[in-house]
Amino acid sequence: LEKERGQVNFNVEELTNIYDGGAEETKLRRKVADVIQNDPEVRCKDIGMMTREERYIDGVRRCVYLYKVLLPREGWTPVSKEVKDYFKYRNIGKERSFGVHAGVFIPCLLSFGSDEQIAKWLPLAMQFQIIGTYAQTEMGHGTFLRGLQTTATYDKKNKEFVINCPEISAMKWWPGDLGKSANHALLMAQLVIDGKKYGMHPFMVQIRDLTTHMPLPGITVGDIGNKVGFETTDNGFLHLNQVRIPRENLLCKNAEVKPNGTYLTKASDKMVYGSMVRLRAIILESEAVSALGKACTIAVRYSLVRCQGELEPGKPEVSVMEYMTQQKKLLPYVAMTYVTHFACLKLSNQYNAFTREMDNNDISGLPELHALSAGMKAVVSEQCSDGIEILRKSCGGHGYSNASGIPIIWSSAVACCTYEGENTVMLLQCARYLVKCINQVQTTRMVGSVAYLNNMTQSTCHVDSVSGFKQLDVLVACFQYRAREVLKTAALKLSHLTKHGMASYNAWNQSSVELVNVVKAHITQFIVTTFASGITELECTKPVKNVLQQLCALYALSCINASTGDFLKVGYLSPRQCDLAHEAELELLSCIRPNAVGLVDAFDFSDDLLQSCLGAYDGNVYERLFAWAKKSPLNKTEVTIYQQYIQIRLIGRRKAF
Amino acid sequence: LEKERGQVNFNVEELTNIYDGGAEETKLRRKVADVIQNDPEVRCKDIGMMTREERYIDGVRRCVYLYKVLLPREGWTPVSKEVKDYFKYRNIGKERSFGVHAGVFIPCLLSFGSDEQIAKWLPLAMQFQIIGTYAQTEMGHGTFLRGLQTTATYDKKNKEFVINCPEISAMKWWPGDLGKSANHALLMAQLVIDGKKYGMHPFMVQIRDLTTHMPLPGITVGDIGNKVGFETTDNGFLHLNQVRIPRENLLCKNAEVKPNGTYLTKASDKMVYGSMVRLRAIILESEAVSALGKACTIAVRYSLVRCQGELEPGKPEVSVMEYMTQQKKLLPYVAMTYVTHFACLKLSNQYNAFTREMDNNDISGLPELHALSAGMKAVVSEQCSDGIEILRKSCGGHGYSNASGIPIIWSSAVACCTYEGENTVMLLQCARYLVKCINQVQTTRMVGSVAYLNNMTQSTCHVDSVSGFKQLDVLVACFQYRAREVLKTAALKLSHLTKHGMASYNAWNQSSVELVNVVKAHITQFIVTTFASGITELECTKPVKNVLQQLCALYALSCINASTGDFLKVGYLSPRQCDLAHEAELELLSCIRPNAVGLVDAFDFSDDLLQSCLGAYDGNVYERLFAWAKKSPLNKTEVTIYQQYIQIRLIGRRKAF
Structure with a gap:
């Protein structure tokens, strides 16, 4: 790898700083x-060999140590910048407990609680006297919130709510930290007063004795x-049978029930959508994009070390990276990591801008932001988890071993496709917004991520060279045209079906397969456009700008070449132009290949974070593999199983069974 | 599900018989x-909750019981039809040990051993006095066999071979049954006599003391x-440091070393290729296709039981199967299971025909058979494992739980993409054969799976209706045209590059991304063509024939719609025809949907085999989920972890750390 590092033609540290958002950020992160990697109590080791129980116990142990020893020692608090921004995602990995307590329970208490309620519960939660979970999903209902069955019925006489799961499928199911750790739940239940339903509301419910x-x-x-995956987390079930809680345990920032049963709403529930946007942006970056970056780091380093087969007959074996098929598997995902990282950043920034507008009571940006975050959540989580699996397979047999580190990375990243809104539901939510936009574009000027819809002229691409297809403006135009046309086609089908008498819900269902594709086109467009314009504005050295441009083009071209059908069908590219785009991608692979190790080094994942024998910085793959294997749980005992079953029962020294 | 079963419009039992290859086969299988499902010692239970160690020990226990108790009791032997055909794949699942011993070690002993060697070792192996593994893959080399580094050097003086791993990466790595169970290895090593290398040869090496x-x-x-995955299997490492074995331990059916060091070859090593073909056909059916069938069964039944969301506003919730997006996720994979099952059968039959020809010393069919099996291995294993993962995600959150059964099914099916020849290497081996064919087609008439290359005329599709795209002959023509044209294009690029002075190995590498696509097109063509012509010949009732035709068309259309770019680029389909093909797929989904439960019931996987709370025959999803969860290892103890860490150390009743 040292030789490989010698041929990298840009400044790796400069790129790391850009990725982190500035040299100061890199410094703080490091x-x-x-601190963490030098503290043996909190370092992760050999998680790939541990049982579920060991992972859970170790996660609790590590987390308790963090909060009770390490943070006070360093003078940090759970909300200080060191901890908030960097702790979880690029420094310590996911081998910790209380993620829902710290990341969902406390923020939701702050969002839903009145000042008095916050004053009462927050200090206890911060000191872990209260350990909380957020209990929303039920066994029978997930993304479709209105279907949740748990009820909170107000008992006027006793001034209490009675929380009840009417059937087995109404049981809360999946909340993290719930199974073994939590003693409180911030629980969503259908509010019922005098037989009337008022929808989902948040309640504070104690579930375990504090002693x-x-x-x-x-x-x-x-x-x-x-x-x-998620071995470390005790995702749990919670059944409540006529459990009584005080009236004051309805978190009442937005809605309140008076002692006499009067229901009062105070604030718009639009706020809830805002916080969903924030959560999605965080999840994508921390769970999907950084996981893809880790997998890239491992697969690229291993592919440079692993020699297999002769390229030129009679010559020595070459590293598998020399094969074009391997470059095609790896490098587009390196590009994807960079490109989607900055798209997620853009989403976060857009959310921050929105919260400022919201302070001025302007929530006009919410529909677009909500649609964009739903679409991003679905597309990025799927692209990343699919990519990680391809990278895992690119490592051959050793990729299948936990020693590679990739199986564990994948197993938690892929969960992202399902939680916080199942991906297909998310895609169709975004589609609903896009269809509304295209139907209004003749009369209303579109802004933000859908501004490209304003240009409705028919055209075709005029590029007729391979190098032309490496131009970012050309590629952006391709994606915008494609996204607009597939949207137009789907919207046409919808209106055609309804005009011919089909009920609109049915027409929507009949068009949903196309609409899913529409959103994928729209979001890929957003990702490419965002990165391309980001590069233009970026102040950096020429070699770094060069390499970022190549990455953007590679990502864009790999997307085009994976769905040429779309571009041909809308008539924007000709078959010959598709061939040129394909050749452009191959040229870029060769171009980027010498920089491959630098590009993954720049992500700056430590060996501790990667937990991989294949992807460590020094490239000593085989020594690490052997050392790791010796620790297999099956190697702890030598002959017990043999004596118990094989020798006695099979070879037949003694009769058994 | 009973209501769903009432609307199935074909005879499920008839389809099961066809799938099994006849009513007699179904009877025997059941x-x-x-026998197995009524024997509590050998039934699988709750594997999703077990640790690696528990899985391994349980696999050994079950297997010992099978061989020492169940088989003798039933009057079966390890090679009787009951055991050979059905034991492993559709009756007992993979939770057994000694798979390599029975499935690879013994067959290889029979293939490579002389009559005396077989007479010496086979009885011991059959009685499990010898437990064997097949040790070929090394830490540093897998698919590229010539790169293997372990040597067997002949010592003339002592009439012994000295087996040695010259470096850490030369260690044998991955063989199943090796880690803890085996006491012998059938080991492949580089034969060296008087400093000269003779290539890879098989040796019998005792590795553990028999007592x-x-x-x-x-x-x-x-x-x-x-x-x-493969928790049950003790894939192992094996390092040999100057280990001496007698000269007689070189398995000498094909090659022998005389006491004086003279090397003699006796038979062609073409035989080895033949047995690889056989192994691939078996693996695809047992590991990939049946796994896909299981995942389909689970996902379809669950999607019919699971209700989520309103389709028509204000109406009750509907089963998720009512959503087109869900049908699009599920039904093409039901079709794929049927279509690829019969393509694998065809491959097996072709292999059997070849062995008959081989008895007459005719091995002319080997190159085609080898290429076809390599391509099938890669394409089918990838399609199936990708499909299983899509089916898993289609089950939402519960698909992520081991309770669904799909994670374990996937984890072993996906290994198929890597073992027995890494998929990309397999694709390129097949590509080499196809390029040879296309370059000879002007002068030589092609037969077998490449016969469609003989027709080289340019044409376009003339279908202009949705119903036209449900005709199997139309679809077969699409696939044959596409496969031929992408092959022609890739071959042209290759010859263009070499004509312009590029070395042929380099030109091959530069074209390899296209060649991978060529093979995918060729194999999909083979699968569609095989099934379409199989249906024509099939004697069955009209409703069954109908449904098989629909499945064939659905599989074909979903493949077309996933790569419209190819069909448009070669000029065979127009954009409008692509739209028609898309509509045809949607219509078929609606058509097949009422039969969905019948189609998966017909696979006839028992609940014991599925090991799924979501996919059991009775559809009692939620009761099963809750019963299963209660068995979680973390629920065995109530408060230990709490007292140990949370209460004492965090809440701070006592000082710790």
Whole structure:
């Protein structure tokens, strides 16, 4: 790898700074990383060999240590910048408990609670006297919130709410930190007063005794069992059988129930949508994009070290990176990491701008922001998790071993496709906004991420050279045209069906397969456009700008070449132009390949974070693999199983069964 | 589900019989299933909750019981039809040990051993006095066999071979049953006599003591650790340091070393290729296609039970199967299971025909068969494992839980993309054959799976209706035209590059991205063509034939619609025709949807085999989920972890750390 690093033609540190958002940010991030990686109590090790129980216990242990020892020692608090921005995602990984307590329960308490309620519960939560979960999803209902069945019925006489799960499928299911750790739940339930339903409301419910930790009367609670990933987290179930809580436990910033049963709303629930946008931007960056970056780092380094086969007959074996098929598997995902990282950043910035507008009571930007975040959530989580799996397979047999680190990275990234709004539902939410936009574009000027819809002229691409297809403005035009045309076509089908008498809900369902494709086109367009214009504004050295332009073009071309059908069908590209675009992608692969190691080094993931024998910075793959394998749980005992079953029962020294 | 079953318009049992290859086969399969599922010692349960160690021990226990108790009781032997055909794949699943011993070690002993060697070792192996593994892959080399580094140097004086791993990466890595169970290895090593290399040869090497089970001198052996799947299997490492074995332990059916060091070859190594073809056909059916069928069964049944959201506003919630996006996720994979099942059968039959020809010393069919099996292996394993993951996600949150059964199904199916020849290498092997064919087609008439290349006329599709695109002959023509044209284009690029002075190995590398696509087109063509012509010949009732035709068309259309770019670029379909093909797919989804449950019931996977709370025959999803969750390992203890960490250390009743 040293030789490879010698041929990198840009300043890796400069690129790291850009990725982090400035040299100061890099410095702070590394300071935190140093603290963590030099503290043996909090370093992760050998998670790929641990059982579920070991992972959970170790996560609790590590987290308790963090909050009770490390933070006070360093003079940090759970909300200080060091912890908030960097702790979780690029310095310590996910092997921690209380993620829902710190990341959802406390923020939701702040969002939904009145000042008195916050004053009462927040200090306890900050000191972990209260350990909370956020209980919304039920066994029978997830993304479709109106279907949730748990009820909170107001009992006027006793001034209490009675929380109840009417059937087994109404049980809360999936909340993190719930199964074993939490003693409180911020629980969403259907409010019922005098037989009338008022929709979902947030309640503070104590579920376990604070001293014995045993479930309170009427509460059944436990862990829901093993999953694809998230071994460290005790995702749980919670059944409530006529559990009574005081009236004051309805979190009443937005709505209140008076002692006599009068229901009062105070604030718009639009705020809730705002915080969903924020959560999605954070999740994408921390769970999907950074996971893709880790997988890229591992696969690129390993592909440079791994030698396999002769390229030129009779010559020595070459690194697998020399094969075009391998470059095609790896480098577009390196590009994707950069490109989507900045698109997520843009989404965050747009959210921040929105919150400033909201302070002036301007929430006009919310529909676009909500649609964009839903579409981004779905498209980016799918692109990233699919990419991680391709990168894993690109590592051959060793990619299948936990020693590679990629299986664990993938298993948590792929969950992103399902939680916080199932992806297909998210795509169709975004589609609804886009259809509304295209139907209004003749009369209303579109702004923001849909501004490209204003230009409705028919045209075709005029590029007739390979190099032409490396121009970012050419590529942006391709994506905008495609996105607009597939949207127009889907909207036409919709209006055609309704005009011919089909009910609109049915027409929507009949068009939904196309609409999913529309949103993918729209979001890819957004990602490419955002990065291309970001590069223009960026102040940096020429080599770095060069390499960023190449990455943008590579991502764009790999997207075009994966769906040439769209571009041909809308008549924007000709078959010959598709061939040129394909050749342009191949040329870019060769162009970027010498910089590959620099591009993944610039992500600056430490070996501790990667937890990979294949992807460590020094490239000592085989020594690490052997050292790792020796720690296999099956190697702890030598002959027990043999004596117990094989020798005695099979070879037949003694009769058994 | 009962209501759903009432609307199925074909005879499910008839389709099961066709899938099994006849009513007698179904009967035999069920007889074996009954025996196994009624024996509590051998039934699988709750594997999704078990640790690696528990899975391994349970696999050994179950397998020992099978061979020592169940088989003798039933009057079966390891090679009787009941066991060979049905035991492994559709009756008992993969939770067994000694798969490599029974499925690779013994067959290879029979293939490579002389009559005396077989007489010596086979009885011991059949009685499990010898437990064997097949040790070929090394840490540093997999698919590229010539790169393997372990040597077997002949020592003339002592009439022994000295087996040695010259460096850490030469260690054997991955063989199944090796880590803990095996006491012998059928080991592939580079034969060296008097300093001259003779290539890879098979040796019988004892690695553990038969009484104590401890590794013999010079041997380092162990388990390689946790992986994505295959928890039950002790994939192992094996390092040999100057280990001496008798001259007679070179398996000498094909090549022999005389006491004086003279090397003699006796038979062509073409045989080896033949057995690879057989192995690939078996693997695809048992590991990839049946896994896809299981995932389809689970996802379809769950989607019919799961209600979520209103389709028509104000009406009750509907099953998620009512959404077109869900039908689009599920039904093409139901179709794929049927279509690829019969394509794999065709490959097996072709192999059987070849072995008959081989008995007459005719091995002319080998190159085609080898290429076809390589291409099939890569394309089918990828399609199936990608499909399983899409089906898993289609089950929403519960798909992410091991309770769904799909994570374990996927984790072993996806390994198929890597073992027995890494997929990209397989694709390029097939591509080499296809390029040879297309370059000869002007002078030589092609037969078998490449016969469609003989027709080289330019044409376009003339269909102009949605119903036209449901005709199987129309679809077959699409695939044959596309496959031929992308092959022609890639071959042209290759010859263009070499004509302009590029070395042929380099031109090959530069064209490899296209060549991968060529093989995918060729194999999809083979699958569609095989199934379409199979239906024509099939004797069955009209409703069954109808539904099989629909499945064939659905598979074909979903493939076309996923790569319209190819069909447009070669000029065979117009944009309008692509729209028609898209509409045809949507119509077929609606058409097949009422039969969905019947189509997966017909696979006839028992609940025991599915190991799924979501996919059981009775559809009692939520009761099963709750019962399953209660068994989570984390629910075994109530408060231990709390007392140990949370209460004491965090809430601070006592000082710690």
